[in-house]
Amino acid sequence: xxxxxxxxxxxxxxxxxxxxxxxxxxxxxxxxxxxxxxxxxxxxxxxxxxxxxxxxxxxxxxxxxxxxxxxxxxxxxxxxxxxxxxxxxxxxxxxxxxxxxxxxxxxxxxxxxxxxxxxxxxxxxxxxxxxxxxxxxxxxxxxxxxxxxxxxxxxxxxxxxxxxxxxxxxxxxxxxxxxxxxxxxxxxxxxxxxxxxxxxxxxxx
Numbered sequence: 001x002x003x004x005x006x007x008x009x010x011x012x013x014x015x016x017x018x019x020x021x022x023x024x025x026x027x028x029x030x031x032x033x034x035x036x037x038x039x040x041x042x043x044x045x046x047x048x049x050x051x052x053x054x055x056x057x058x059x060x061x062x063x064x065x066x067x068x069x070x071x072x073x074x075x076x077x078x079x080x081x082x083x084x085x086x087x088x089x090x091x092x093x094x095x096x097x098x099x100x101x102x103x104x105x106x107x108x109x110x111x112x113x114x115x116x117x118x119x120x121x122x123x124x125x126x127x128x129x130x131x132x133x134x135x136x137x138x139x140x141x142x143x144x145x146x147x148x149x150x151x152x153x154x155x156x157x158x159x160x161x162x163x164x165x166x167x168x169x170x171x172x173x174x175x176x177x178x179x180x181x182x183x184x185x186x187x188x189x190x191x192x193x194x195x196x197x198x199x200x201x202x203x204x205x
């Protein structure tokens with residue numbers, strides 16, 4: 001991988017606690033990158049191409065992409081979604097790799113709900129799959145986004161097929177359960193991260 005640090009991925013459905021797991025790694029000296037904001041920057045950088053490829057009326061008065069209108073344009077249209085991903089993902093991957101090269105001596109973790117759709121997975125030593133009960137995830141997202149369940153239902157439904165098997169062809173998977181017990185979560189993470197020091201490996205732990 002030439003100038004890259006040790007890299008792992010953090011994945012899981014919305015509300016599972018990917019950001020919290022990332023924060024624990026930061027406490028241990030890791031660098032972490034949330035791909036969702038990188039995706040937002042991609043839309044800003046590629047706004048003209050997005051409108052050209054996906055049709056007029058997607059830009060706000062300041063020239064930025066209207067994300068609400070874009071969501072409506074691609075919702076329920078696999079073809080439009082695939083087109084959007086083809087525009088933005090190469091930019092996201094390039095910017096992420098530039099970020100990784102900045103400090104090659106510090107281990108790094110990248111995370112995002114659509115990590116599995118990028119080529120970054122192949123750069124990861126393994127994937128941390130973070131899970132939590134549906135009820136717990138629902139409560140977390142409602143509290144975080146200040147929205148009712150009906151407003152969030154579509155997002156949860158769109159992730160029904162999201163699971164660790166989507167990563168298994170390209171990376172080892174280690175599963176952690178984040179049901180709200182912080183001590184237990186940290187214990188799970190410490191056990192998995194210790195494998196990096198010993199060089200041992202194993203799938204689906």
